[in-house]
Amino acid sequence: MQQPPIVLDRSTGVPLAVQVAAALRSSPTVRTGDRLPSTRELATALGVSRTVTAAAYDQLLAEGWLEGRRGVGSFVVGAAGAVPIARSSPADLPFAPTIDLRPGAPCLEVLDRAVWRRAWRAAGDEPPDGTWSAAGAPAFRTAVVEHFLRARGLAADPADVLGTTGTSAGAAEVARLLPPGSRVGVEDPGYRRSAEALRGTGARLVPLRVDGDGLVVDEIPAGLAAVCCTPAHQFPLGGRLPAARRVALVERARAEGLLVLEDDYDGELRYDVAPLPLLASLGPDVVVLLGTTSKVLTPTLGVGWLVAPPGVRDRLLAVRTATGTRPSRAGQRVVAAMAAHGDLSRHLRRLTRELSVRRELVRDTVIAAGHHTLGDAAGAHLVVPLLDRADETSVRAVALERGVVVDGLGRHTLRPESPDAPAGLVVGWAGPDRAALTRGLAVLGEVLRTVPPG
Template sequence: MDMPPLVLDRATGRPLAVQLADALRTAAAGGVLRPGDRLPSTRELAAALRVSRTVTAAAYDQLVAEGWAEGRRGAGTYVVGLAPAGTAAARRGTPRAAPERPAVDLRAGSPCLEVLDPAAWRRAWRAAGDRPPDPGPEPGADPAFQAAVAEHLLRHRGLPAAPEEVLATGGTSAAVAEVARLLPPGARVGVEDPGYLRAVGALRAAGVEVVPLPVDGDGLVVDAVPPGLAAVYCTPAHQWPLGRRLSAARRVALVARARAEGWWVLEDDYDGELRYDVAPLPLLAALAPDVVVHLGTSSKVLSPTLGVGWLVAPPEVRTAVAAARTATGTRPGRAGQRVLAALATSGDLARHLRRLRRELAHRRALVVDALAGAGVPVTGDPAGAHVLVPLPDRAAEEAVVAAAAARGLAVDGLARHLAGPGPHDPPAGLVLGFAAPARAELRRALPVLAGVLAERGRPASPGGDGPAVASL
């Protein structure tokens, strides 16, 4: 086995054998050496530490006498002593019970892996593996990835971008963090509220002040954007999590203000390919490439396993991002880029998107029909992989989430998507995802959820202690 660093100090006057025994004992107590690990032979260890074999043999004899190790005839010396209870090693060595998973996960944000063709997935990874390894870091992107994304954006999102204008990212949140680090410390960035909290976290971690902005049925309320911002982050094609599109009038107004006031629009197009009522909506980046930083990701249409997204932005932004990557040695991994490029080149990505749209449209219909039968309304555009179930107040929202969990269903309330206190009053509701479970699981779960919503998704009665409760 590979031994941990063992330091012997010849200037202390302590016998080297004692020092070595102490070091090995500490490694075993700390969990670096574990029961069953085979120690090097006394000859090998003596040569590695540049001491006599007498030293290593004496140290091993001491550990055997104490019960930390045992010699096995013809096989060598093995660690047998256990770490004392309560140490970090003991906690690591004792497997923790895995947290109990919900029977069905109806939280939004996960991809629909049931329609991902395993054979296509394997082919893409094999094709990526056929490429030779990179000789050095590349701050921009793999050329094949750039070409694939440029074609994807043109075909599926109507954005004409040259391959060299595409930068690879580690995903939307990583891209938001990179752009935020280009802003001066303390810069103010507006975000939709409710909105995508990982982007909010990335902004705050970069030292940016987050300014919550209200959203309504037409998306981001542009008139509520205060002056003095450095950027506005939004999800115009399918607002996360309310599920509405940014109206045409507000798109024009947002771009006009960005140009007039000198700030960027960070356009998160997390599931823009997944519209199944009309053609995918035009991108803000196509309307105003001079002020819009377009962000895309493979996580919602394929899998977070790839860990890859893309950025198309004005030249000064791309140049600054690439320079920061070169200066810090950071860059997105190339493996995911190559897999996505292979999927696109083979045509498997386009085929997958067609299957995915059909499947999600079918699942959304299942959700709407099941809840409508219980008298529960559903809002949100026919797009993506989630809907919003409006609820009368926060108490009803909390009651629904808790009651669903008691029945084995994991669901999210809108409260979990709030950026923080703000001047507006965000609505209450349930953000219901339908992509993660298998279709059979979804069918079983929907009647249960409909019952929970019918019982608990209404306001508390006047003078009562909470929502009316009925047993399922």
């Protein structure tokens, strides 16, 4: 087909690969069944490097919007509003079904289905709500304190907890309290979903450098209204913020009037030591804690929580009350039921044991392939450094051809074209079942052997 009309804007700060993927996804001229130009042809037409177009195609392939046919090209299978075409059955596809090794998915294999059903039945036994609560279900807020906060050193009361739909949504709620156009610092590389949620509120994002220990506090520029960070397990590089940096961040927040958004997306998952104390326990007057059950249970529940300084919490409640905004209590009831029966504690213990074993499988595979890994013994992902973005793109493309989807650091930076931006793979191990993980790691190890270590 001819090249679809794509206009790139290099002044926005949005990565070019993200712009290319978005333009293809939304183009009214792209129809289901169309074959797209090759990455090389499109790169030439747009005046960008092939790395940009290859990354855009990788993203669309991973989303299921594109389908690669070996020796033929990339075909559109998910264009909105297009006339459907006949699809091959899985047995007829020219490539194996994908095994997803990207981070972010929960480990559903260890979620006991009997526990799941019992929790939903218990939640359904509660009478329907006749009114709504801006703060959330009381039993859920108690469960958050008992199971997620007290073990982390945060002396919170259930009244301090607000229910949310997740960490990104909670960050966006807080950002809307800031003056319009406020400058908000985000880790780079960092969690792009939260960054985009913040950008969507009108905040101006300021990239903040991270290293192997997390956020480099000394390099945070002056004049920010807030800083969003992942101190317990930096996403995606995997470091833990040292005590001295934690103290320095809280002191700067107090001195400069900063609000610190602590994204504790997987803080319960540690395999070497007990879960780390929360930054909010050190600076409850300047830190907003954001948590979620999507990594330790499932995104199906749509459940998260927020603990903020009293003034911030009161403003959030006022906005929710004025606008009728409130998180759904259905998922909150399920979590509360799991906690009440002891099932939540048992699940967290099973989950930690399983993910610890899987982490060692991943590390053994990477080391056997002649590479090394970055990241603490925590969470459900690690980083495999590579020499440059070209190797990152190549490894991801070859793995995808063999049915394995793996993430790259380039997708998690606000400055993918910067020569200082690190290159590497971000490998997750929670989503597939153990058998699929083993098959996927075998492919990943073979592909890694074809490139030098970073």
